[in-house]
Amino acid sequence: MDEKQKYFDAFGAEWDKELTAEDLERLSNIIDNFHVSQGLKVCDLGCGTGVLFDILRRRVGESGFIVGVDFASRVAHKAHHNFPFHNVGVVEADVCCLPFGDGIFDMVVSFAAFAHFSHKDETIHQAYHILKPGGRFIAIHLVGRDELAREHHQHGGPIDHDELPDREQLAEMFSRGHFPNFELTDTKSLYLAVGFKD
Ligand SMILES: C[S@@+](CC[C@H](N)C(=O)[O-])C[C@H]1O[C@@H](n2cnc3c(N)ncnc32)[C@H](O)[C@@H]1O
Numbered sequence: 008m009d010e011k012q013k014y015f016d017a018f019g020a021e022w023d024k025e026l027t028a029e030d031l032e033r034l035s036n037i038i039d040n041f042h043v044s045q046g047l048k049v050c051d052l053g054c055g056t057g058v059l060f061d062i063l064r065r066r067v068g069e070s071g072f073i074v075g076v077d078f079a080s081r082v083a084h085k086a087h088h089n090f091p092f093h094n095v096g097v098v099e100a101d102v103c104c105l106p107f108g109d110g111i112f113d114m115v116v117s118f119a120a121f122a123h124f125s126h127k128d129e130t131i132h133q134a135y136h137i138l139k140p141g142g143r144f145i146a147i148h149l150v151g152r153d154e155l156a157r158e159h160h161q162h163g164g165p166i167d168h169d170e171l172p173d174r175e176q177l178a179e180m181f182s183r184g185h186f187p188n189f190e191l192t193d194t195k196s197l198y199l200a201v202g203f204k205d
Contacts, residue, residue: 009125010165011123011125011165011166012078012079013165014164014165014166015077015078015079015082015123016079016080016081016082017081019055019056019077019079019081019082020055020056020079020081020082020085022055022056022119023055023056023058026058030149031058031062033149034058034059034062034118034147034149035062037147037197037199038059038062038063038066038116041114041143041145043063043066043067043114044066044067045066045067045068045070045071046067046068046070046071047066047067047071047113047114048067048071048072048073048074048111048112048113048114049063049067049071049072049073049074049112049113049114049115049116050073050074050075050076050105050107050111050112050114050115050116050134050137051063051073051074051075051076051116051117051118052076052102052115052116052117052120052121052124052130052134053076053077053102053117053118053119053120053121053123053124054075054076054077054083054086054097054120055077055082055086055119055120056082056085056086056089057075057085057086057089057090057095057097058118058119059073059075059116059118060073060075060086060089060090060095061090063116064090064092064094064095067094069094071094072094072095072096073094073095073096074095074096074097074098074107074112075095075096075097075098076097076098076099076100076102076105077097077099077100078099078100078101078102080099083097083098083099101126102117102120102124102130102133103124103125103126103129103130103133104129104133105133105134105136105137107137108137109136109137110136110137110138110139110140111137111139112137112138112139112142113138113139113141113142113143114138114142114143114144114145115134115137115138115142115143115144115145116144116145116146116147117145117146117147118147118148119147119148119149120146121146121148121171121200122148122155122159122169122170122171123166123169127172127180128180128183128184131144131180131181131183131184131186131202132183132184132185134184134202135184135185135186135202135204138204139204140204140205141204141205142204143201143202143203143204144186144200144201144202144204145199145200145201145202146171146198146199146200146201147197147198147199148171148197148198148199149196149197150195150196150197150198151193151194151195151196151197151198152170152171152172152173152193152198153195154195154196155170155171155198156170156171171193171198171200172200173193174191174193177189177191177200181202184202185204186202186203186204187203187205188202188203189201189202189203190203
Protein backbone atom coordinates (compact mmCIF):
# COMPACT_ATOMS: atom_id res chain seq x y z
CA MET A 8 0.00 0.00 0.00
CA ASP A 9 1.49 3.40 -0.89
CA GLU A 10 1.44 6.40 1.45
CA LYS A 11 -1.56 8.02 -0.18
CA GLN A 12 -3.60 4.84 -0.03
CA LYS A 13 -2.69 4.46 3.66
CA TYR A 14 -3.68 8.05 4.27
CA PHE A 15 -7.13 7.63 2.67
CA ASP A 16 -7.64 4.30 4.37
CA ALA A 17 -7.05 6.00 7.72
CA PHE A 18 -8.97 9.26 7.16
CA GLY A 19 -11.07 8.88 4.00
CA ALA A 20 -14.11 7.38 5.70
CA GLU A 21 -14.57 10.64 7.66
CA TRP A 22 -14.15 13.02 4.74
CA ASP A 23 -17.87 13.10 3.90
CA LYS A 24 -18.60 14.75 7.29
CA GLU A 25 -16.95 17.93 6.02
CA LEU A 26 -19.48 18.37 3.23
CA THR A 27 -22.17 20.93 3.94
CA ALA A 28 -25.79 20.88 2.76
CA GLU A 29 -24.80 23.71 0.42
CA ASP A 30 -22.02 21.58 -1.08
CA LEU A 31 -24.47 18.75 -1.70
CA GLU A 32 -26.95 21.10 -3.30
CA ARG A 33 -24.27 22.53 -5.58
CA LEU A 34 -23.17 19.03 -6.47
CA SER A 35 -26.71 17.99 -7.21
CA ASN A 36 -27.20 21.03 -9.47
CA ILE A 37 -23.98 20.28 -11.33
CA ILE A 38 -25.08 16.69 -11.92
CA ASP A 39 -28.45 17.98 -13.17
CA ASN A 40 -26.65 19.86 -15.94
CA PHE A 41 -25.54 16.50 -17.34
CA HIS A 42 -29.11 15.21 -17.72
CA VAL A 43 -28.50 11.92 -15.97
CA SER A 44 -31.56 9.97 -17.05
CA GLN A 45 -33.23 6.68 -16.14
CA GLY A 46 -31.28 3.61 -17.13
CA LEU A 47 -27.83 5.21 -17.32
CA LYS A 48 -24.79 3.24 -16.20
CA VAL A 49 -22.40 5.39 -14.20
CA CYS A 50 -18.94 4.74 -12.79
CA ASP A 51 -17.80 6.93 -9.86
CA LEU A 52 -14.00 7.06 -9.59
CA GLY A 53 -12.60 7.69 -6.11
CA CYS A 54 -16.14 7.24 -4.79
CA GLY A 55 -15.16 7.49 -1.12
CA THR A 56 -18.11 6.61 1.10
CA GLY A 57 -20.53 7.20 -1.76
CA VAL A 58 -21.43 10.88 -1.51
CA LEU A 59 -22.49 10.88 -5.16
CA PHE A 60 -24.39 7.59 -5.04
CA ASP A 61 -27.62 8.96 -3.67
CA ILE A 62 -27.71 11.86 -6.12
CA LEU A 63 -27.06 9.47 -9.01
CA ARG A 64 -29.39 6.69 -7.85
CA ARG A 65 -32.38 8.99 -7.83
CA ARG A 66 -31.69 9.89 -11.44
CA VAL A 67 -30.72 6.55 -13.01
CA GLY A 68 -33.59 4.72 -11.29
CA GLU A 69 -34.05 0.98 -11.02
CA SER A 70 -33.01 0.33 -14.61
CA GLY A 71 -29.62 2.05 -14.31
CA PHE A 72 -26.67 1.27 -12.10
CA ILE A 73 -23.76 2.88 -10.34
CA VAL A 74 -20.38 1.35 -9.68
CA GLY A 75 -18.02 3.16 -7.34
CA VAL A 76 -14.28 2.56 -7.34
CA ASP A 77 -11.96 3.37 -4.46
CA PHE A 78 -8.56 2.00 -3.48
CA ALA A 79 -8.96 2.58 0.28
CA SER A 80 -10.52 -0.58 1.66
CA ARG A 81 -12.14 0.93 4.77
CA VAL A 82 -13.70 3.64 2.65
CA ALA A 83 -14.92 1.17 0.04
CA HIS A 84 -16.45 -0.99 2.78
CA LYS A 85 -18.28 1.97 4.24
CA ALA A 86 -19.65 2.89 0.80
CA HIS A 87 -20.83 -0.67 0.33
CA HIS A 88 -22.39 -0.71 3.80
CA ASN A 89 -24.14 2.64 3.19
CA PHE A 90 -25.67 1.57 -0.13
CA PRO A 91 -26.89 -2.04 -0.04
CA PHE A 92 -28.95 -1.61 -3.20
CA HIS A 93 -29.05 -4.04 -6.09
CA ASN A 94 -28.03 -1.35 -8.58
CA VAL A 95 -25.10 0.08 -6.60
CA GLY A 96 -21.76 -1.69 -6.46
CA VAL A 97 -18.40 -0.82 -4.99
CA VAL A 98 -15.10 -2.12 -6.26
CA GLU A 99 -11.84 -1.82 -4.36
CA ALA A 100 -9.26 -0.90 -6.99
CA ASP A 101 -6.87 1.78 -8.14
CA VAL A 102 -8.51 3.99 -10.77
CA CYS A 103 -5.51 3.55 -13.03
CA CYS A 104 -6.31 -0.21 -13.38
CA LEU A 105 -10.05 -0.53 -13.76
CA PRO A 106 -11.38 -4.10 -13.72
CA PHE A 107 -14.10 -3.50 -16.31
CA GLY A 108 -14.59 -4.36 -19.93
CA ASP A 109 -14.81 -1.85 -22.77
CA GLY A 110 -17.86 0.30 -23.48
CA ILE A 111 -19.91 -0.43 -20.37
CA PHE A 112 -20.66 3.02 -18.90
CA ASP A 113 -22.55 6.05 -20.19
CA MET A 114 -20.78 8.33 -17.76
CA VAL A 115 -17.61 8.21 -15.68
CA VAL A 116 -17.65 10.79 -12.92
CA SER A 117 -15.25 11.72 -10.17
CA PHE A 118 -16.04 14.07 -7.31
CA ALA A 119 -13.32 15.66 -5.18
CA ALA A 120 -10.93 12.94 -6.21
CA PHE A 121 -9.31 13.69 -9.59
CA ALA A 122 -6.62 15.88 -8.00
CA HIS A 123 -5.57 12.92 -5.86
CA PHE A 124 -5.12 10.43 -8.68
CA SER A 125 -1.40 9.78 -9.04
CA HIS A 126 -1.66 8.50 -12.61
CA LYS A 127 -4.10 10.85 -14.28
CA ASP A 128 -3.07 9.99 -17.83
CA GLU A 129 -3.68 6.32 -17.26
CA THR A 130 -6.96 7.02 -15.46
CA ILE A 131 -8.28 9.11 -18.36
CA HIS A 132 -7.18 6.40 -20.75
CA GLN A 133 -9.02 3.77 -18.71
CA ALA A 134 -12.11 5.97 -18.48
CA TYR A 135 -12.09 6.23 -22.26
CA HIS A 136 -12.13 2.45 -22.60
CA ILE A 137 -14.95 1.76 -20.15
CA LEU A 138 -17.14 4.49 -21.67
CA LYS A 139 -19.64 3.78 -24.43
CA PRO A 140 -19.35 5.86 -27.61
CA GLY A 141 -20.88 9.27 -26.84
CA GLY A 142 -20.05 8.88 -23.12
CA ARG A 143 -18.54 11.54 -20.89
CA PHE A 144 -15.78 11.69 -18.30
CA ILE A 145 -16.55 14.33 -15.68
CA ALA A 146 -14.23 15.53 -12.91
CA ILE A 147 -15.75 17.84 -10.30
CA HIS A 148 -14.13 19.77 -7.47
CA LEU A 149 -16.09 22.40 -5.58
CA VAL A 150 -13.09 24.72 -5.53
CA GLY A 151 -10.86 25.98 -8.31
CA ARG A 152 -7.42 24.68 -9.19
CA ASP A 153 -5.35 27.34 -7.38
CA GLU A 154 -7.41 27.22 -4.20
CA LEU A 155 -7.31 23.41 -4.09
CA ALA A 156 -3.53 23.36 -4.54
CA ARG A 157 -3.23 25.86 -1.68
CA GLU A 158 -5.52 23.76 0.56
CA HIS A 159 -3.62 20.55 -0.16
CA HIS A 160 -0.29 22.24 0.42
CA GLN A 161 -1.51 23.66 3.71
CA HIS A 162 -2.81 20.24 4.73
CA GLY A 163 0.56 18.63 3.97
CA GLY A 164 1.35 14.91 4.19
CA PRO A 165 0.86 12.58 1.23
CA ILE A 166 -1.63 14.93 -0.48
CA ASP A 167 0.70 17.92 -0.28
CA HIS A 168 1.37 17.95 -4.02
CA ASP A 169 -2.02 16.76 -5.27
CA GLU A 170 -2.99 19.23 -7.96
CA LEU A 171 -5.39 19.58 -10.85
CA PRO A 172 -4.14 20.02 -14.40
CA ASP A 173 -4.42 23.50 -15.93
CA ARG A 174 -6.13 23.93 -19.29
CA GLU A 175 -3.03 23.14 -21.33
CA GLN A 176 -2.13 20.07 -19.28
CA LEU A 177 -5.72 18.85 -19.39
CA ALA A 178 -5.89 19.32 -23.17
CA GLU A 179 -2.79 17.15 -23.51
CA MET A 180 -4.16 14.52 -21.14
CA PHE A 181 -7.48 14.28 -22.94
CA SER A 182 -5.81 14.19 -26.31
CA ARG A 183 -3.43 11.38 -25.19
CA GLY A 184 -6.49 9.60 -23.73
CA HIS A 185 -8.26 9.77 -27.14
CA PHE A 186 -10.97 12.19 -26.04
CA PRO A 187 -11.37 14.48 -29.07
CA ASN A 188 -13.16 17.27 -27.19
CA PHE A 189 -13.20 18.61 -23.68
CA GLU A 190 -14.54 21.53 -21.66
CA LEU A 191 -13.01 23.08 -18.56
CA THR A 192 -14.49 25.52 -16.07
CA ASP A 193 -11.95 26.69 -13.53
CA THR A 194 -13.13 29.48 -11.24
CA LYS A 195 -12.41 30.23 -7.59
CA SER A 196 -15.23 27.93 -6.50
CA LEU A 197 -15.42 25.26 -9.18
CA TYR A 198 -13.22 22.99 -11.24
CA LEU A 199 -15.29 21.08 -13.76
CA ALA A 200 -13.57 19.11 -16.50
CA VAL A 201 -15.58 17.17 -19.06
CA GLY A 202 -14.15 14.91 -21.75
CA PHE A 203 -16.40 13.76 -24.58
CA LYS A 204 -15.89 10.38 -26.22
CA ASP A 205 -16.88 10.23 -29.90
C1 LIG B 1 -11.35 13.49 -0.96
S1 LIG B 1 -11.96 11.87 -1.16
C2 LIG B 1 -13.49 12.09 -2.02
C3 LIG B 1 -14.34 10.87 -1.95
C4 LIG B 1 -15.72 10.93 -2.59
N1 LIG B 1 -15.68 11.16 -4.01
C5 LIG B 1 -16.59 11.89 -1.88
O1 LIG B 1 -16.93 12.89 -2.48
O2 LIG B 1 -16.90 11.67 -0.72
C6 LIG B 1 -10.90 11.18 -2.44
C7 LIG B 1 -11.11 9.70 -2.63
O3 LIG B 1 -10.36 9.27 -3.75
C8 LIG B 1 -9.81 8.00 -3.45
N2 LIG B 1 -8.63 7.80 -4.30
C9 LIG B 1 -7.55 8.61 -4.41
N3 LIG B 1 -6.68 8.11 -5.29
C10 LIG B 1 -7.23 6.96 -5.76
C11 LIG B 1 -6.81 5.99 -6.70
N4 LIG B 1 -5.64 6.12 -7.35
N5 LIG B 1 -7.62 4.95 -6.96
C12 LIG B 1 -8.80 4.81 -6.30
N6 LIG B 1 -9.26 5.70 -5.39
C13 LIG B 1 -8.48 6.76 -5.13
C14 LIG B 1 -9.47 8.05 -1.97
O4 LIG B 1 -9.35 6.80 -1.38
C15 LIG B 1 -10.64 8.87 -1.43
O5 LIG B 1 -11.69 8.03 -0.98
